Amino acid sequence: MSQSQDECRGTPGKVAPVIDVNSCEAKGDCVRVCPYDVFQIRVLTDAERASLSWIGRIKTWAHGNKQAFVVKPEACHACNLCVAACPEDAIVLAPFKA
Numbered sequence: 726m727s728q729s730q731d732e733c734r735g736t737p738g739k740v741a742p743v744i745d746v747n748s749c750e751a752k753g754d755c756v757r758v759c760p761y762d763v764f765q766i767r768v769l770t771d772a773e774r775a776s777l778s779w780i781g782r783i784k785t786w787a788h789g790n791k792q793a794f795v796v797k798p799e800a801c802h803a804c805n806l807c808v809a810a811c812p813e814d815a816i817v818l819a820p821f822k823a
């Protein structure tokens with residue numbers, strides 16, 4: 726966690742998770758650990774799936790065409806639990822702009 730993220734810890738609306746769409750395998754650890762319901766697992770739309778790399782499309786096909794999505798970025802409190810929990814290292818925290 727960077728110094729700026731550490732300064733934001735506990736303050737919602739400063740940072741939010743960003744998911745690497747070509748790495749996420751919808752394993753759901755982020756959904757389970759986030760205390761603020763920032764994530765949701767759902768099936769990708771055709772357009773979302775088309776935007777993935779070839780490897781990303783294969784990975785999502787193998788996992789029911791599902792991935793995690795950030796549905797409440799403004800609720801993120803920068804606790805870093807999702808970053809630590811993701812088995813694919815697919816999540817980083819980045820500055821959030823509403």
Ligand code: SF4
Pocket residue numbers: 741742758759760761762763800801802803804805806807808818
């Ligand atoms: S950093 Fe904490 S509050 Fe923010 S999305 Fe991850 S688990 Fe949720």
